[in-house]
Structure formats: C-alpha cells, structure tokens
Amino acid sequence: MQLARRHLLDHGACLPSALNDRLARSWQRSLHAGLPPFGGRELAEPVGGLSLSQSLEQNAQMLSFARPVMDFMYGQIRGGDCMVVLADVDSMLLHTVGDHGFLTKAQRVELRTGASWRESVRGTNAIGTAIEDASALQVRAGEHYLERNGFLHCSAAPIFTAQGAVAGAIDISGDERASHMHALGLASSAARLIENNWLKARYRDAVRVHLHSAAEGLDTPAEGIVVLSESGTLLGANQEAIRALRLAPHDFFALQLETRLQERLAHLLARTGREPHTVRLPDGRRMFLRVERPTQRTPSRAVVPEAHEPRLDALAASDTGDTQWRRAAQQVRRILDKPIALLIQGESGVGKEVFARACHDSGPRRGRPFVAVNCAAIPESLIEAELFGYAPGAYTGAQKGGSLGRIREAEGGTLFLDEIGDMPLLLQTRLLRVLQEKKVTPLGGTPVPVDFALVSATHCVLADAVAEGRFRSDLYYRLNGFSVKLPALREREDFDALATRMLAQWDDGGVRIAPDLLAALRGYAWPGNLRQLASVLQTACALRDPAHEPAIDWPHLASDLRDALASPAARVQPAGKAAETRAISVGQANAAPEAAPPAALRKIAHQAIAQALADGGGNVSEAARRLGISRQTIYRHLKKADAEA
Ligand SMILES: Nc1ncnc2c1ncn2[C@@H]1O[C@H](COP(=O)(O)OP(=O)(O)OP(=O)(O)O)[C@@H](O)[C@H]1O
DSSP states (O other), X not given: OHHHHHHHHHHSSOOTTTSOHHHHHHHHHHHHTTOOSSSOOOOOOOSSSOOHHHHHHHTHXXXXXXXXXXXXXXXXXXXXXXXXXXXXXXXXXXXXXXXXXXXXXXXXXXXXTTOBOOHHHHOSOHHHHHHHHTSOEEEEGGGSSSGGGTTEEEEEEEEEOTTSOEEEEEEEEEETTSOOTTHHHHHHHHHHHHHHHHHHHHTTTSEEEEEESSGGGTTSTTOEEEEEOTTOBEEEEOHHHHHHTTOOGGGTTTOBHHHHHTSOHHHXXXXXXXXXXXXXXXXSOEEEEEEEOGGGSOOOGGGSOOTTSOOOOHHHHTOXXXXXXXXXXXXXXXXXXXXXXXXXXXXXXXXXXXXXXXXXXXXXXXTSOEEEEETTTSOHHHHHHHHHOBOTTSSTTSOTTOBOOHHHHTTTSEEEEEXXXXXXXXXXXXXXXXXXXXXXXXXXXXXXXXXXXXXXXXSSOHHHHHHTTSSOHXXXXXXXXXXXXXXXXXXXXXXXXXXXXXXXXXXXXXXXXXXXXXXXXXXXXXXXXXXXXHHHHHHHHHHSOTTTOOEEXXXXXXXXXXXXXXXXXXXXXXXXXXXXXXXXXXXXXXXXXXXXXXXXXXXXXXXXXXHHHHHTTTOHHHHHHHHTSOHHHHHHHHHHHHHHO
C-alpha cells in the first residue's frame, strides 16, 4: 500500500489492482482534496460545519435511537480492541462507545467525539466514504488513504432518513490485527434497526404498511416499511421499501401509494389486522402486505401506565416543580377538550414547542397527528404552499402529484404554528379564512373541510405587532382564545430538577453535576433558555470520559461558557435588572469588559489544563482538543499562571 500511495502521488492515478474500484475512486478524490497521504501533520478541521453542540441538538432524535443499538453492538464485540461510532451527515463524530485502550489509541488519530471524518479532511475512511457514497463500506488497514490511519480496520453503514436522505453513519472501528469478520454486517443491521425505529416513532400517528416478498419476511429487519397520510400520500419509507417499490426522492409527500401498489386506498385501509395479504406491483412482482393504523397499535410498554398507578398525562409528567410553569399547565388543562385556540408566549428556547406537544399528548386528540410549522424558518415565498398545499401541476417546479399541505396533515390532530408573529400579512388573511370557514383551499384546488386544534407560539409581544400594523388584529383575537406565558429559565425555581431530568435523557448511568459547577450554572442568566441548557449538558455528557470522570465538571464546558459563568454580567440580576440580562448572549458576555474570574475558578481551570497537558504528552493542540477549548485559551491561562507564580 506504501507503493500504491507513492504511485498515486507520482502519477495522479491509482496503481491498477491495488484497490477495488470504489476505494480507488475515493483515493483519487482524497488526492484532489489536496491531502498528503504520508506524514502525520495536523489536518485542518473543516470549516462551515456545525459545532458539536449544534449537531448534537440537530441530531437528537437519531442519537436517541442510535444509543441503545450502539450499546447492544458494543456488548457483542466488547474486549475486541474496538469501538462503535455514530457520525452526523457531515461525518462529525457524535457518540462513541468502546474499549478503553482502543479509545485512547483512536484519540491519537482524532477518532473521537467532535472530530470530523469527512473524506475531504481525513482521506478514504469508512465513515466519510460511506457517507460520501451513501453506501456501506469496509476500509482495512493500508486501504486508508492517510498512512497514519493504517492501524485501523473500519466498517461503516449510512443511516437514512424517512425520505431516503443520508442522516449519518454507524461504524465499528478496531485494531486491524483483530478479527472483524462480521463487522460490516453488524454495522449495516444496526443502521437498518435505527432507521426503522426512528421512522416508526417519527410517524407514529400515520398509517403504516409493512411489506416483503415473502409472508415470513414481515416483522423481520428485512421488511419494507412505508408510512402514509390518511389520504394515502407517501410520507416516508425505509430503505427496503424504497428499493422494493422503486421510490424516488420526489415521490415523498406527493405519490399516492395506491398508484404504486395497484390497490385502491379504501381496500388497503380496510385490510388491517395481523393477517398479511398480497398485491401485485406494476412489474408483476408479488408483495405481502400488512397494514396498521394508529388506533390499532398497542402503545409501547413504556407508556402503558401500571394498573395501580394513577395515569400521569404528558403535562403532569413534564412538571419538575416550577410554580409559574405549573400554573400555566393547570390553566391550560381546563381548555384542552374545548375548541379554544391556545397562544403560548415566552422567550426563545423556553420550551414552547415541547409544552405544545405535551398539551396535544394530554388532550383528546392525542394519538392523532401533531404538526409543527415554524413560520420564521420557511422562506416567505414557500409558506403558502407549505401550509395550504397545492393541486397537481399548480405551478411550475411543483411536485408532480401536488402537496397535501401542513394544515391538512394535521387533520384530526393539532396544528402548531411557531413564531406566528413572523407570518406575512397576506398569509395572515388566508389563515384567518381557514380558521373562520374550517376549510382549506390548496393552490390551484378547491376547498377541503379541515378539523384541527390550533396552538400557536411567539417570542415577541403580538399585541405590539398589532399596534404597529404588522399583525392583523382579527387574527390575533382568533389565535388568542387563551394565552399562557412560559417562564424564562433564569426565573424558574426548579433548575436542579430540570437539569437532572435532561441529563437522564442522555446518560442513563445517573451522572451528576459537580456541586460548585451546578451552583454556577444555577446562577447563570441563560439567554438561550432550556435549549441552551440542553445543548450545554449534552455536549458535557459527550466530552466526559465515563470510565474516569464520575461527574460533569468545568473541563466539560466550552471555553466561552466558562468565561461567561465567571462574568458577573452574565449572572441572574436582582429584579428590575432582568431586562438587561436578557440581552446578554454567551458570545456577547465574552465581549463584555473582562472581569477577573474568581481565584477558585482560575485554580480549577489551571488544574484542568495542567492535567490535559500531562495526559497529552505536553502537546498543546492535544490538550486543547481533550478539553474542547482553543489553543489560544490554553496559552492565555499558561501566561496568567506564569504571572501569578
Ligand atoms: N421540559 C423540557 N425538558 C427537557 N428539555 C426541554 C424541555 N423543554 C424544552 N427543552 C429543550 O429545549 C429545546 C427547545 O425547546 P422548544 O423548541 O420547545 O423551545 P421554544 O420556546 O419553542 O423555542 P423557539 O421560540 O426558539 O422556537 C428542546 O429541543 C429541548 O432540548
């Protein structure tokens, strides 16, 4: 393989027969990305991707389904000098679990949480190349483009979303001298399992069709799964179904499945139950189908209340002891079964969507769709089609089969309109008409009756928007049948219980937060509210070494938060100062005149840095990486420590 690398450098092409075609193409791409295959020089991290905490937040669902599967996989290969890795679509490593010795070895080549294994940064490797090619792959020893990765044997399989896009990858990496006979099969099966669980949870309120070419194939990992709206529109499918039914990306949210199955929707929906039935596909192949509708499904064990326990509804279950929050929940519970529109107000990140979902799950429409639309996130030109849908061929560039629209997707359930204050005036008029007439008219189509509960949310004061003429007053009164305001995190009395509850989501080992850090976090102003707290705790969990660090502590925080925690400007102010505090973000807190951190904090930081330097053999880059902070921060601390000595 040394020779093959040399040949590639000298001739710009792969040595014939040194690698299979797929790997040869990947080596070629790596060369074109400007990567030198020899030497151990530090590689530049890619620019433009998400930070670890942003990616953890964005991929929270995939991660929650991957974690138990990864633990199970690791249980099968434990002690084999190996690790299991989950990466996001950008090949950034989100979570690892493995043998301690191998994790340490892997860290030396950056195979660690937060690092990117994008092919253009690390050359041919199982994770980056599997994601690049959207196909499972094994890369053995010297087949890695970078010579320094030659001690690895890696097998990765991409994980796909319900619409067939790559969402990330799962990988088994180990020492190349160990046996990896079934690693690729294990990674591929794990990816399928994660996808299927994710698909079923994401569309738990949709009609589900299970399919396979043999009746015995149903309910096995080899089955295809398709999810449909009640009107038969294709919403999602797993990889097996995409292959079996030859689905294309433009089929999602557009195709009426009955056209592909050659069976009328009414027949299909009537044939629910355990017994499979058969259909013929347009190309003559026979398929066994089993159809499930949401009302027939047995709720999962986790949500079935024990007979002797009083049933906790979702609102009560998310109560962690704050008076303001509890009052809001109690008031809302009284209107849940009435046709009253609910308006939730509160700063960004206080949990308005989570609260809206809990209302839905606690009310009579639970089990029906909950459809969330963020009015601020959709370009103005697309909101209309997104909300109201459009008829087939309504406009150039539209999907062939038309689109149902989010309002109709919420049929029977709840429509949640987030950031409603950002809805353009023209669409406010159309929305008002839908609410008055209880009918929606898709673009280019005719009116269709709709029935849904409406919950909207805003972080701005809607009454001000009305006074300034940016929001229609008649729509405001329609939305504001009843309104509640959720407290900002800095106002809540249940910080410790909330943090503990959040931690339990990502770490089932009962990890705690070191007491002095918890006190500092409790006193912080949290401009990003619960979203920021969730992201901080999740990153800290990912950076903690479970084998040696029993609690989350200062070194597990990003440097800007540590600086902010030490800045008096970012702490909760006495009443009356709250408005000023609200404007401070972590970044801005950095820019504020730097207050000297308290001596105890300085000491902790120095100790953490000294330890990381010792662990990293004196290498500053390595220590910075271990701590998740910049090299500049380390140099600054070292300079201060020198001055103080
Ligand atoms: N009760 C809760 N328990 C645990 N985590 C929560 C809770 N409420 C909110 N979060 C966390 O905060 C994040 C933001 O919540 P949510 O999207 O509901 O806020 P929001 O107020 O709707 O924000 P925005 O105004 O920006 O849309 C969630 O993704 C979750 O990580």
